[in-house]
Amino acid sequence: MFTLEEIKRSFLVSVWFVFLTFPIMVIRVDSIEKTVQWRWMNVFWVALGTFVLSFVFRYMMRRKEMKSSDEDEQGDATGRSFLHRWLADPKYRYIVFGSLLAIAIIFPHVFSTYQTSIMTTALMYVVLGLGLNIVVGLAGLLDLGYVAFYAVGAYTYALLHHFFGIGFWVALPAGGLLAALFGILLGIPVLRLRGDYLAIVTLGFGEIIRLVLENWGQFSQGPSGVSNIARPGFFGIEMSLDTALLYIFYLMVIFVIVTIFFVNRLQDSRLGRAWIALREDEIACQAMGIDKMRTKLAAFALGAFWAGIVGVIFAAKTTFISPRSFTFIESAIILSIVVLGGMGSIIGVIFGALILILLPEYLRALSEYRMLAFGAILVCMMVFRPQGIIGSIRRTYTYQNKKKPDTKVS
Amino acid sequence: MQQPILHVSGLTMDFGGIRALNNLDLDVNEGEIVALIGPNGAGKTTFFNCVTGIYKPTKGEIDLYQKSRNTMISLLGMKPNQVTAQGLARTFQNIRLFSQMTVLENVMIGRHCRTKASILGALLRDKKTMQEEDQIIQISHEILTKIGLIRYENEIASNLPYGAQRRLEIARALATEPVLLLLDEPAAGMNPQETIELVNLIQEIASEGQSILLIEHDMKLVMSLSERIFVMDYGKKIAQGTPDEIRNNPAVIKAYLGEEVDA
Numbered sequence: 001m002f003t004l005e006e007i008k009r010s011f012l013v014s015v016w017f018v019f020l021t022f023p024i025m026v027i028r029v030d031s032i033e034k035t036v037q038w039r040w041m042n043v044f045w046v047a048l049g050t051f052v053l054s055f056v057f058r059y060m061m062r063r064k065e066m067k068s069s070d071e072d073e074q075g076d077a078t079g080r081s082f083l084h085r086w087l088a089d090p091k092y093r094y095i096v097f098g099s100l101l102a103i104a105i106i107f108p109h110v111f112s113t114y115q116t117s118i119m120t121t122a123l124m125y126v127v128l129g130l131g132l133n134i135v136v137g138l139a140g141l142l143d144l145g146y147v148a149f150y151a152v153g154a155y156t157y158a159l160l161h162h163f164f165g166i167g168f169w170v171a172l173p174a175g176g177l178l179a180a181l182f183g184i185l186l187g188i189p190v191l192r193l194r195g196d197y198l199a200i201v202t203l204g205f206g207e208i209i210r211l212v213l214e215n216w217g218q219f220s221q222g223p224s225g226v227s228n229i230a231r232p233g234f235f236g237i238e239m240s241l242d243t244a245l246l247y248i249f250y251l252m253v254i255f256v257i258v259t260i261f262f263v264n265r266l267q268d269s270r271l272g273r274a275w276i277a278l279r280e281d282e283i284a285c286q287a288m289g290i291d292k293m294r295t296k297l298a299a300f301a302l303g304a305f306w307a308g309i310v311g312v313i314f315a316a317k318t319t320f321i322s323p324r325s326f327t328f329i330e331s332a333i334i335l336s337i338v339v340l341g342g343m344g345s346i347i348g349v350i351f352g353a354l355i356l357i358l359l360p361e362y363l364r365a366l367s368e369y370r371m372l373a374f375g376a377i378l379v380c381m382m383v384f385r386p387q388g389i390i391g392s393i394r395r396t397y398t399y400q401n402k403k404k405p406d407t408k409v410s
Numbered sequence: 411m412q413q414p415i416l417h418v419s420g421l422t423m424d425f426g427g428i429r430a431l432n433n434l435d436l437d438v439n440e441g442e443i444v445a446l447i448g449p450n451g452a453g454k455t456t457f458f459n460c461v462t463g464i465y466k467p468t469k470g471e472i473d474l475y476q477k478s479r480n481t482m483i484s485l486l487g488m489k490p491n492q493v494t495a496q497g498l499a500r501t502f503q504n505i506r507l508f509s510q511m512t513v514l515e516n517v518m519i520g521r522h523c524r525t526k527a528s529i530l531g532a533l534l535r536d537k538k539t540m541q542e543e544d545q546i547i548q549i550s551h552e553i554l555t556k557i558g559l560i561r562y563e564n565e566i567a568s569n570l571p572y573g574a575q576r577r578l579e580i581a582r583a584l585a586t587e588p589v590l591l592l593l594d595e596p597a598a599g600m601n602p603q604e605t606i607e608l609v610n611l612i613q614e615i616a617s618e619g620q621s622i623l624l625i626e627h628d629m630k631l632v633m634s635l636s637e638r639i640f641v642m643d644y645g646k647k648i649a650q651g652t653p654d655e656i657r658n659n660p661a662v663i664k665a666y667l668g669e670e671v672d673a
Contacts, residue, residue, distance in 0.1 A: 265532055265535060266532050269527060270543070271527075273518060273522070276510070277508045277519045280507075280509055281506045281507070283490075283506060284502065284506035284507070286464075286491050286494075287490050287506075289494035289495050289499075289522050289524075290491055290519070290522050290523070291491045292489075292491065298529065394566065397547050397564070
């Protein structure tokens with residue numbers, strides 16, 4: 001492992017990285033005192049870090065190659081990870097979900113309001129991720145403008161409340177349905193598009209929605225946003241700020257459960273299979289009698305629906321929204337959640353959302369390097385686990401003379 | 411006289427200045443195995459694509475028999491999925507399976523156009539939806555047993571051996587309950603052993619009354635299977651008849667081997 005050749009390669013890597021990071025890590029220009037600071041010590045740290053990491057990287061690569069050659073020999077046996085086999089057992093599954101639910105229930109009583117608020121945000125991204133998972137993970141339609149539907153939901157509630165004083169519980173379905181309608185509106189022109197072209201059009205759509213909200217002052221109050229949005233009510237009871245946040249947290253827990261329940265059922269249904277067939281091969285899918293148009297529109301509409309719902313909750317939680325909350329970076333984060341977690345895998349998306357939203361919050365001390373770490377993680381993921389943290393496993397049906405089929409991991 | 415189930419007349423397809431199909435007539439009767447042969451580029455696959463609605467033909471008539479109404483209905487202007495729903499299922503020249511789905515799921519997709527569970531049904535899982543779902547699984551299972559792929563049932567489709575993937579395509583097409591099954595070069599790339607198995611399989615399917623129209627280059631397969639043969643060249647039909655008639659037809663020999671030059 002530590003041959004001269006290897007050391008030479010790692011040395012070259014570290015020299016290259018020192019060169020690349022030289023402008024940002026070493027030179028610091030103080031524009032006030034007009035001095036240039038040379039931080040030579042950083043050269044050493046970068047060199048050492050990359051030297052060690054390059055060894056780790058090569059080790060991981062070798063392990064991955066060994067693993068894939070193993071898989072060729074053993075076939076199916078290694079196809080299912082330990083976690084999948086574990087979750088396939090319904091007994092364990094109930095224990096896992098039961099304990100997760102218990103954690104969710106006691107969480108706000110153990111941790112501070114700040115922690116609860118972060119967790120609420122993370123749960124919102126879980127639902128967003130699960131929604132986008134329908135479009136990207138199942139139907140294979142790369143949507144870079146998903147945040148548009150989130151914005152539609154949020155503004156539906158904000159504006160209905162601002163102009164007509166409509167409450168949260170009426171706005172919730174309205175926001176979801178309006179977002180679904182926008183999903184169909186986006187879906188119609190992109191029916192014929194695929195891959196890169198689809199990505200560009202959806203990206204444009206996301207920007208259009210944001211720009212309209214930003215510039216149509218009379219309608220949306222422009223860049224200054226809508227403020228004083230009411231928090232969700234509970235049979236008209238007045239709540240303090242802390243109780244309201246607690247209430248929203250529990251609402252969010254319920255929504256996550258409902259979403260998992262519905263998305264799980266959808267993906268195991270006739271429509272879910274049609275989505276996956278559409279992702280795998282569009283021409284064969286049509287030749288097998290699947291209406292491409294309806295299937296795609298259903299994916300866009302159902303995906304957008306969840307974004308709309310979360311949008312309404314977001315508006316109610318923050319009580320203030322502006323177009324700046326709905327920039328492209330939001331779409332990128334939600335997409336990263338789906339890709340990082342595992343496309344088409346519900347558990348994967350949940351993990352992805354928790355990791356991507358909670359980690360940056362708890363690593364605030366390292367916030368300067370957050371985007372750097374984010375990029376590095378994504379690159380490593382694509383190299384070592386392109387299927388995501390927890391990839392999707394196809395459902396298997398065991399056939400026992402007309403008995404109900406046994407469902408395995410979703 | 412047997413009932414014709416596919417009637418194509420005057421089918422013409424232009425791609426810009428190129429006439430890929432020129433005034434083609436073709437009939438398939440109920441329970442028949444009909445082969446469509448011709449040199450490369452003769453327009454055989456174009457013909458399939460026109461019939462199944464992937465291409466819009468420039469001119470011509472395509473009619474398919476509808477058992478429930480006992481009439482012929484025109485397939486012109488229908489989308490591929492509607493054509494399949496009317497009872498015309500096909501396989502592809504280069505395998506087009508849903509490679510990340512299991513073998514059983516691939517066949518279950520074929521049942522899509524014969525079932526109608528809605529989004530609401532999927533969410534509520536009411537009795538009717540679940541019955542339909544059970545039925546899909548059961549029928550798919552039966553088809554796989556018939557085709558001899560049952561031992562691969564829960565494998566991912568792309569992990570199957572080549573010959574099995576070809577047969578899975580046939581199984582998937584059969585799941586749509588086709589009036590007529592279109593096979594686009596089912597034996598392409600198969601070894602002799604696999605080809606023999608395929609011939610047996612096609613004969614077995616046909617013996618249950620399934621009408622089949624196939625494109626094939628393997629002459630042994632064509633001659634042993636088909637009751638009638640259509641020969642195409644440069645988008646035109648140059649001959650039709652029984653295998654024996656085709657074998658001795660001078661136009662066919664000319665198309666395949668070229669003309670004899672008088673010295």
